Amino acid sequence: MNRKQITxxxxxxxxxxxVITLQMCYPVFADENNGTQVIQTGFNTIYGLIAAIVSxxxxxxxLWGVFEWAQSMNMQDGGAQSMAFKRIAGGxxxxxxxxLIPVITASVGA
Incomplete structure (x- = not known):
C-alpha cells in the first residue's frame, strides 16, 4: 500500500x-409507558393480521386435503391417500x- 492509500x-x-460514537450517544426522548404501548399495539395488529392469513x-x-382424500378413496391409491392425510394434517x-401461540406465550410468561 502506498502512502496515499494509508492516509x-x-x-x-x-x-x-x-459517526459510530455519535450514534451510540444519541439520547432517546420517549415516554416509557406510552412508547411501549404504541409499539405493542402495532405488533399486536400485525400479529392478528398474520394469524388471520395463516389460519x-x-x-x-x-379443505383441499379432505377433497383429495375423498377422491383417493374412489381410486384405492395408497400414495394419494397418504398425500391427502398429510395435507389434512398440515391444514x-x-x-x-x-x-395456540398466545396460550404458549402466556404459560411461558413471555
Whole structure:
C-alpha cells in the first residue's frame, strides 16, 4: 500500500469511529409507558393480521386435503391417500397454530 492509500484509510477509520460514537450517544426522548404501548399495539395488529392469513390458508389447505382424500378413496391409491392425510394434517396445524401461540406465550410468561 502506498502512502496515499494509508492516509485515506486512516481518515476513513477516524470518520467512521466518530459517526459510530455519535450514534451510540444519541439520547432517546420517549415516554416509557406510552412508547411501549404504541409499539405493542402495532405488533399486536400485525400479529392478528398474520394469524388471520395463516389460519385462512390452513383452512383452504385442510379443505383441499379432505377433497383429495375423498377422491383417493374412489381410486384405492395408497400414495394419494397418504398425500391427502398429510395435507389434512398440515391444514389442521396451520388452522390451530395462531390460536395456540398466545396460550404458549402466556404459560411461558413471555
Amino acid at each position: 485515506t484509510f486512516m481518515i476513513l477509520a477516524v470518520v467512521m469511529s466518530l 385462512s390458508i390452513g383452512s383452504l389447505y385442510l 389442521l396445524v396451520a388452522v390451530i397454530t395462531p390460536q
